[in-house]
Amino acid sequence: MPKAKPQSKPGARGAAPPLFDPAFRARLCDLLAWRRDVRRFRSDPLPEADFEALLDLACLAPSVGHSQPWRFVRVDDPTRRAAVIADFERCNAEALADYDGPRRRLYAGLKLSGLQEAPLHLAVFADETTASGAGLGRRTMPETLRYSAVLAVHTLWLAARARGLGLGWVSILDPEEIAACLEVPAGWRFIAYLCLGYPVEEHVDPELERHGWQGRDAACRRVLQR
Amino acid sequence: MPKAKPQSKPGARGAAPPLFDPAFRARLCDLLAWRRDVRRFRSDPLPEADFEALLDLACLAPSVGHSQPWRFVRVDDPTRRAAVIADFERCNAEALADYDGPRRRLYAGLKLSGLQEAPLHLAVFADETTASGAGLGRRTMPETLRYSAVLAVHTLWLAARARGLGLGWVSILDPEEIAACLEVPAGWRFIAYLCLGYPVEEHVDPELERHGWQGRDAACRRVLQR
Numbered sequence: 001m002p003k004a005k006p007q008s009k010p011g012a013r014g015a016a017p018p019l020f021d022p023a024f025r026a027r028l029c030d031l032l033a034w035r036r037d038v039r040r041f042r043s044d045p046l047p048e049a050d051f052e053a054l055l056d057l058a059c060l061a062p063s064v065g066h067s068q069p070w071r072f073v074r075v076d077d078p079t080r081r082a083a084v085i086a087d088f089e090r091c092n093a094e095a096l097a098d099y100d101g102p103r104r105r106l107y108a109g110l111k112l113s114g115l116q117e118a119p120l121h122l123a124v125f126a127d128e129t130t131a132s133g134a135g136l137g138r139r140t141m142p143e144t145l146r147y148s149a150v151l152a153v154h155t156l157w158l159a160a161r162a163r164g165l166g167l168g169w170v171s172i173l174d175p176e177e178i179a180a181c182l183e184v185p186a187g188w189r190f191i192a193y194l195c196l197g198y199p200v201e202e203h204v205d206p207e208l209e210r211h212g213w214q215g216r217d218a219a220c221r222r223v224l225q226r
Numbered sequence: 227m228p229k230a231k232p233q234s235k236p237g238a239r240g241a242a243p244p245l246f247d248p249a250f251r252a253r254l255c256d257l258l259a260w261r262r263d264v265r266r267f268r269s270d271p272l273p274e275a276d277f278e279a280l281l282d283l284a285c286l287a288p289s290v291g292h293s294q295p296w297r298f299v300r301v302d303d304p305t306r307r308a309a310v311i312a313d314f315e316r317c318n319a320e321a322l323a324d325y326d327g328p329r330r331r332l333y334a335g336l337k338l339s340g341l342q343e344a345p346l347h348l349a350v351f352a353d354e355t356t357a358s359g360a361g362l363g364r365r366t367m368p369e370t371l372r373y374s375a376v377l378a379v380h381t382l383w384l385a386a387r388a389r390g391l392g393l394g395w396v397s398i399l400d401p402e403e404i405a406a407c408l409e410v411p412a413g414w415r416f417i418a419y420l421c422l423g424y425p426v427e428e429h430v431d432p433e434l435e436r437h438g439w440q441g442r443d444a445a446c447r448r449v450l451q452r
Contacts, residue, residue, distance in 0.1 A: 017428035018256040020388045028254070028388050030244040032286040032381060059447050060258040062383070064397055066434040068446035075452050095365045103360060112363070123452075132443040134329060136434070137338070139321045141397045143372070147417075150373045152446075154380045155258060157288070162246045162254050171290055171367045182452045191373075202243035208292040208362070217358040220294035220378075221285050226301050226349075226408045 031161055034204055038166030039114040041197035046120055050163055051196075058156035063148035064141075065133030070152035070191075073182050075121035083181045084173070084193065085115050091172045110211060113170045118195030123178065124153055129187035149191045156194075166199035257387055260430055264392030265340040267423035272346055276389055277422075284382035289374035290367075291359030296378035296417075299408050301347040309407045310399070310419065311341050317398045336437060339396045344421030349404065350379055355413035375417040382420075392425035 020028075055072060063069060075081055092112060099107050115121070126149035138144045157167045175190040208214045246254075281298065289295060301307055318338060325333050341347070352375035364370045383393045401416040410416075434440045 015430060017430075018253070018260055020253065020257065020390070024250070024253050025385075025388050027244070027246065027250050028257070028385065029283065031246065031254070032283055032385070034244055035286070035288065037288055055447060055449065057255065057258055059442075060261070062261065062263055062380070062395070066432050066440040068443045070446055071450070072448070073450040073452050077452055080452055091366050095362070098361070098365065107362070127445070130443070130445070132445070133434075133440050135324070136321070136333070136439065137397045139324065139398070140317050140400050144397045146369070147373070147376045150376045151380050154288070154377050158384075159254065159258070162251050164246070169288070171363045171370045172365070174366050182450075184450065204241060204243075206292050208359075213362065214292040214359050216285075217294045217356070219353070219356070219358070220296055221281060222298070223281065224297070224299040224408075224410065226299050226303055226306055 031158060034202065035157065035161050036166065036199070036203060037207065038168045038195070038199045039111045039207065040200040041114045041117040041119065041166060041195065042200055043117060043119060044198060046165055046197060050165065051120065054156050054159050057159040058152045061148070061152040061155040063133070063151065064138050064144035065136030067130055067133030067145060067148060069126045069128070069130050069132070069145050070149040071125040071127050071184070071188055073123040073125065073184060075123060075182065080181055081121060084121070084178065087173050087177045087181070088113055088115055088170060091174055095172060106211070106213060110208070110213065112172060114168045114195045114197070115170060118168065118197045120196040122194040122196060123182055123190070124149055124192045124194065125179070125184055125188035126191050127187060128189050146189060146191060153192050153194065160196060164198065165196060168195040169193070170195065257384060260428065261383065261387050262392065262425070262429060263433065264394045264421070264425045265337045265433065266426040267340045267343040267345065267392060267421065268426055269343060269345060270424060272391055272423060276391065277346065280382050280385050283385040284378045287374070287378040287381040289359070289377065290364050290370035291362030293356055293359030293371060293374060295352045295354070295356050295358070295371050296375040297351040297353050297410070297414055299349040299351065299410060301349060301408065306407055307347060310347070310404065313399050313403045313407070314339055314341055314396060317400055321398060332437070332439060336434070336439065338398060340394050340421045340423070341396060344394065344423045346422040348420040348422060349408055349416070350375055350418045350420060351405070351410055351414035352417050353413060354415050372415060372417060379418050379420065386422060390424065391422060394421040395419070396421065
């Protein structure tokens, strides 16, 4: 039976490796199935302690050469938030204009971000100038540095969901505009803009599936044998 | 107290959303802390049922526009495996030649892949030609398609660790060579080469930290306020 406490303090050396039982695996399966990209948020803030805990966990993400290149930018300033929202609206209008007919009507009806409602805005960058990792593992695949920041986003996402918090990843943005608006150091590559907060509703099926945009694609589950 | 069964069958519509309790969150914290990039594998194969379950879970990963662009290639053919290993050895020798002095000696002593021992080799690609998702969310950030495949890798990684299985991500490879060697369809972008199997040993600290290559970097935990 699972104990109420972790078998080890995460990060403590010399602790016994944990054994994960079928009950935990079943719950992990639930977590993955019910994760969701959230666009409908309640306005009440998430507790600061939860936010700090999420960042601690995100930093446990894998990274190429242990380079830990993810960088977090919390956006609270109303003027900057308004600029991000304006950039989203412009990019989203341009995206809409690319569609025709029924697709266009469908796209226009989708809610694609919770930027207006989400109590917490968090931008994630990859520091492409970091000396950490000393280049290990990314000589032939420099993109793995950016992939490492993506792994931190996913870690944060799952940890948030386990606390009943929703996360929405907004990519309908101009990366250069966002980097300029947030005045980040040179060499930081924009990876993701995240909305965080308590979700209004919970679903096991993705928003885009439920609203008829895109169903499950069998191609992704096939395995090529070589 | 956590139940032995999931509260819902993952993917079943109409099921009640799961509530994740503190015991689960503590175990999830253990999972993230003890994940590891594994390079030392036992030779015994992983059960086929486990492999299938891992693929099912990986397909629950988030993806831009619900595009589900990850594609899996299982590499069993000894000739192809030998070609991948030869490519790794060539790329690794070139990487070693870039370092000098103590860094070079340290690099030479690191074990950076379990390609020889791992019972299962799995290459992951992103299908950049997929029609799924109809381009939603990637007009200004086309790289999010590749990021989606990275999210599937991470999902598979965590699910593997929860079953006591280790995963090692090998990036010291020439992406073009690997795509050619595995004869994948045109338009598939190489994302990751994964080794899977039971780990010989378990650690809470990353290999590269334990062997003095790179410690924890405080820069990744700081939050810029904007």
